[in-house]
Amino acid sequence: xxDAHPNSLLSIVAHAKEYGFIYPSSEIYEGLxxxxxYAPYGAALKRNVQSLWWxxxxxxxxxxxxxxxxxxxxxRTWQASGHVDSFEDLMVxxxxxxxxxxxxxxxxxxxxxxxxxxNAVKAQEILARLQELLQKQxxxxxxxxxxxxxxxxxxxxxxxxxxxxxxxxxxxxxxGAQEDGADTIYLRPETAQGIFVNFLNVQKTVRMKIPFGxxxxxKAFRNEIVARQFxxxxxxxxxxxxxxxxxxxxxxxxxxYWQQARWNWHLALGLPKDKLRIKPHDQLAHYxxxxxxxxxxxxxxYKEIEGIHARSDFDLKNHEVASKKKxxxxxxxxxxxxxxxVIETSVGCDRLILMLLCEAxxxxxxxxxxxAKTRTYLKLHPALAPIKAAIFPLxxxxxxxxxxxxxxxxxxxxxxLIYEENQSIGKRYARQDLIGTPYCITVDHQTLTDDTVTIRxxxxxxxxxxxxxxxxxxxxxxxxxxxxxxxxxxxx
Ligand code: GAP
Numbered sequence: 168x169x170d171a172h173p174n175s176l177l178s179i180v181a182h183a184k185e186y187g188f189i190y191p192s193s194e195i196y197e198g199l200x201x202x203x204x205y206a207p208y209g210a211a212l213k214r215n216v217q218s219l220w221w222x223x224x225x226x227x228x229x230x231x232x233x234x235x236x237x238x239x240x241x242x243r244t245w246q247a248s249g250h251v252d253s254f255e256d257l258m259v260x261x262x263x264x265x266x267x268x269x270x271x272x273x274x275x276x277x278x279x280x281x282x283x284x285x286n287a288v289k290a291q292e293i294l295a296r297l298q299e300l301l302q303k304q305x306x307x308x309x310x311x312x313x314x315x316x317x318x319x320x321x322x323x324x325x326x327x328x329x330x331x332x333x334x335x336x337x338x339x340x341x342x343g344a345q346e347d348g349a350d351t352i353y354l355r356p357e358t359a360q361g362i363f364v365n366f367l368n369v370q371k372t373v374r375m376k377i378p379f380g381x382x383x384x385x386k387a388f389r390n391e392i393v394a395r396q397f398x399x400x401x402x403x404x405x406x407x408x409x410x411x412x413x414x415x416x417x418x419x420x421x422x423x424y425w426q427q428a429r430w431n432w433h434l435a436l437g438l439p440k441d442k443l444r445i446k447p448h449d450q451l452a453h454y455x456x457x458x459x460x461x462x463x464x465x466x467x468x469y470k471e472i473e474g475i476h477a478r479s480d481f482d483l484k485n486h487e488v489a490s491k492k493k494x495x496x497x498x499x500x501x502x503x504x505x506x507x508x509v510i511e512t513s514v515g516c517d518r519l520i521l522m523l524l525c526e527a528x529x530x531x532x533x534x535x536x537x538x539a540k541t542r543t544y545l546k547l548h549p550a551l552a553p554i555k556a557a558i559f560p561l562x563x564x565x566x567x568x569x570x571x572x573x574x575x576x577x578x579x580x581x582x583x584l585i586y587e588e589n590q591s592i593g594k595r596y597a598r599q600d601l602i603g604t605p606y607c608i609t610v611d612h613q614t615l616t617d618d619t620v621t622i623r624x625x626x627x628x629x630x631x632x633x634x635x636x637x638x639x640x641x642x643x644x645x646x647x648x649x650x651x652x653x654x655x656x657x658x659x
Pocket of ligand 1: 356357358359389398399402404406408471472473474513514516518
């Protein structure tokens with residue numbers, strides 16, 4: 168059996184659509200750029216990923232609780248958080264093509280081309296200059312760099328650029344029925360602020376003591392200009408964020424702790440170590456004192472899946488000033504009030520899904536009687552797979568369907584299952600392989616005499632006979648989150 172991983176993004180996008188994981192949004196109207204819909208199996212996979220994260224945060228840490236804040240928040244939230252003033256991309260328009268680009272992306276693409284042409288030193292020089300200009304927010308300097316390097320619009324092929332402008336990434340909408348005079352509000356660009364504004368509510372009502380965390384899963388919206396790479400960069404996406412509130416001065420300790428904890432979590436999912444890396448940020452977000460990304464090696468290169476940020480008391484302090492409400496915590500051990508500092512872990516659920524699909528998508532050449540054949544399957548962890556088992560009668564008569572239905576009925580309260588009686592058994596196996604179902608249970612004539620079935624494992628294609636009365640325990644053990652979470656070091 169030979170192993171090949173031609174998992175180009177294109178094959179994954181096509182597979183995700185063809186086999187019911189992810190569709191382009193409003194496809195009958197040609198889709199909406201950078202917006203996607205989760206199809207039946209994708210939605211189930213996403214729920215599993217979210218439940219796993221939720222359990223690992225809230226159930227495995229006695230000092231982390233969950234919450235679910237609204238997407239819409241008072242507009243002053245976003246003034247205080249700095250998003251109205253600082254959450255922006257630097258854009259430039261080409262006057263000939265009328266296309267808008269992120270200036271840093273244009274310059275980075277240019278340096279990538281230089282590197283391919285063997286001019287790596289020059290590429291490095293330009294990148295260093297880009298970083299300096301971005302740090303200084305020198306818009307005129309960025310414009311000058313575009314012209315100096317003769318960077319052209321990919322469509323018009325001209326250097327006819329407008330000046331570089333700031334473009335806020337938040338989606339604005341109107342509150343109330345009347346457009347006129349209604350307040351502008353924003354669709355949240357991060358879930359974190361819902362946690363910050365509720366920090367004292369949670370601390371007091373759930374009686375938490377520092378250090379403690381608040382975890383949340385929810386939608387976030389960003390009007391991304393460069394929207395590409397499938398669900399990697401979307402305009403509507405889902406974040407799984409946890410804010411960990413600590414005593415000031417312990418920032419380094421907890422920043423290192425959460426880097427390690429989150430790194431372990433990704434490894435526990437079964438991701439190979441050599442496809443993950445930790446990268447310190449070149450450029451810090453407006454709220455961060457220190458930040459690292461956990462990156463995964465996607466088919467289009469190493470890219471961020473999760474950020475771990477030391478946010479100091481930036482957010483709580485700003486909300487305290489803006490709302491004129493005390494946000495301080497009374498520490499009973501120190502007998503003292505203070506504004507806690509925050510270490511944040513923020514992972515994109517959709518990026519995790521893309522990473523899992525990239526890892527799972529497998530094409531193998533197998534030898535059959537008729538010759539070599541390509542076998543495609545999704546090697547998803549059984550605990551994350553959308554369907555845990557498929558149940559088949561070998562043939563559609565001799566009471567085999569009735570027996571298979573009985574098994575389906577007895578297991579359906581514990582597992583998402585599929586019952587299938589049409590087509591050849593080989594075709595039914597192949598179909599389940601394509602959606603990543605880890606086990607296929609087949610009822611044959613022997614089942615009627617001794618109450619045993621065959622159970623086929625997806626990756627090895629090995630079959631074993633098993634009494635029906637142990638199927639439930641067998642599956643429970645294989646598909647439990649425990650198989651992943653027990654690999655994590657235990658924490659208080
Ligand atoms: N609260 C901090 C925060 O929002 P971020 O680095 O901007 O930090 C955190 O975002 C995570 O959210 C990223 O690591 C990424 O996984 C995900 N994310 C950000 N923008 C995204 C987008 N446009 N599409 C999909 N996921 C995105």
